[in-house]
Amino acid sequence: MEKRRQMRTAVLSVQAGRVALIGMTRAELRAWATAQGWPAYRGDQLFMWLYARQARSFDGMTDLPRALREALTERAVIEWPEPLRRDVADDGTVKYVLRLTDGAVVETVFMPRPDGRATVCVSTQVGCPMGCRFCVTGAMGFGRNLTAGEIVGQVLVVRADHPEVVGWNVVLMGMGEPLLNLDAVEKALDILWDPRGLGIGPRHTTVSTVGIVPGIRRLMTRPVRPRLAVSLHAPEPALRARLVPVERKYGLFELMQALREVPLETRREWVTIEYTLIGGVNDRPEHARRLARLVRPLRCKVNLIPYNPAPIFPLEEPTPEAVEAFARILRSHGLTVTVRQNRGRRVMAACGQLGYEFVRPEARGPAEGTTGP
Incomplete structure (x- = not known):
């Protein structure tokens, strides 16, 4: 204790x-x-x-x-997180295992792009208290919040390793729920955005949340705002409560109201709706039609994320045909849809896989393709 x-x-x-x-x-x-x-x-x-x-x-x-x-x-x-290991996937994705000054460990992911830019996915907490039923980090439980320095420090470590990158995007989509650590997150954003420092602008920064409504309202009423991504994962409250326990505190319709209130002032601003497709759970055509009706009033883009398997969950990936049918239905309702590439899966660096090695050993299976530091 x-x-x-x-x-x-x-x-x-x-x-x-x-x-x-x-x-x-x-x-x-x-x-x-x-x-x-x-x-x-x-x-x-x-x-x-x-x-x-x-x-x-x-x-x-x-x-x-x-x-x-x-x-x-x-x-x-001057304290930076210490790289304990760099796991390199065959697609160029690198998962960093980083030790903080108190010995706590977080994971950060580097994803290069063909155009010379790159994205770094940073963590905001040690573990996560949200307990989403398909996310490995949630199975870790919650350790503590990161400081602003520990959030920014992840970016510094990755940038120092990759001087060849010509431009950076930062996504706060790693371990943890950013809007439960909002003081540190906002401070880190101010540092990232300052043109005399890292100079990574708001349009190149995305904060992802599972739907913490007060945090959304606070973050998105700042004079300068990041891009917002919301992890929805189900088009109806009952199914969402099974997958995302926070639904019981901040319900789907309360969340939709908060998203309608987000001030989007230009055509280049929108909310990203993230939807993990789990085979036989939330990937059927009727789910797609309900999702379309739910989010169509928003200025949004829908990012479909085929479930990235982890041995600790008895869940299945969706078939490619199910993914394509789901996307086709959404597009038929006038929605902009993308399907996320499953990058870094072989080193447990893909969406929903971070923290795998910190889950109790008896629940784990082997991850393939890891390399040493």
């Missing part, structure tokens, strides 16, 4: 009382610099070094005076 309580405690740097700088916004770094007796613009310089130039030590910050660098070494620390 004590160990679980400690895991849920927000992580602060304890290295000889030094403050952890990764996770501070530019405004916070300016304020911290001033509190140290330095000009505020030193905070701007630190922000650029930490995020744009991805400095790992203060010694390399060559435009700072030596005395300042020495003071920084005494008073602050």
Whole structure:
């Protein structure tokens, strides 16, 4: 019990009382610099070094005076998650197993694209409290929330490994429910978006939620907003409650009302509806027709996700014919539909598979295709 309580405690740097700088916004770094007796613009310089130039030590910050660098070494620390392993799939997807400063472990996924861009899928919690009946991470249970620095740190680790990438997308779709850790998520977004740092704009950032209605309303009424993806997975309350237990707290129709209220101001803004197709469960033509009626009032795109199997669940993949028929019905109702590529499945890096090795051993089967660090 004590160990679980400690895991849920927000992580602060304890290295000889030094403050952890990764996770501070530019405004916070300016304020911290001033509190140290330095000009505020030193905070701007630190922000650029930490995020744009991805400095790992203060010694390399060559435009700072030596005395300042020495003071920084005494008073602050730069902490990144530690890669324990990189599992590489044959499609180029890389799953990172990352250890945090308290020993907790999360997984992050790198997905390259043919055009030279790439997407990094980051985690926001250790484990997940949502317990979706087809998601491995939910079977882990909940450890704790990540800090803003731990969220941003995942992006820093992956970017440092892939200097060849010409542009980045960030999706908060890894381990955990982002809208149950919204303070840290919003702070991380502010850091990711700052043009003097990582400069990954809101249009290249997506937050995915299982449907935490108060969090949706808070996040999507910000002056600057990310893209929003909502994990629906069923077109009716009874079936959704079987698959997604949060339906019992935030029901489908309450969720639909919240999505209708999302301010979409341009043609380039929409809500993505994520729908995992599970063979014989929610993939029949009648499910497609009900889903079309449910979401057609929204400005949305539907992303169909064929179920990625895991040995801990007695579930089946949908047939290719069922996926195509489902998509065809949605399109016949005027909806924009995409079918997600199953990337990284052989290293348990696909949607719904993260955290497989942290589920109790007796429930697991072997995952194929892993490689060492």
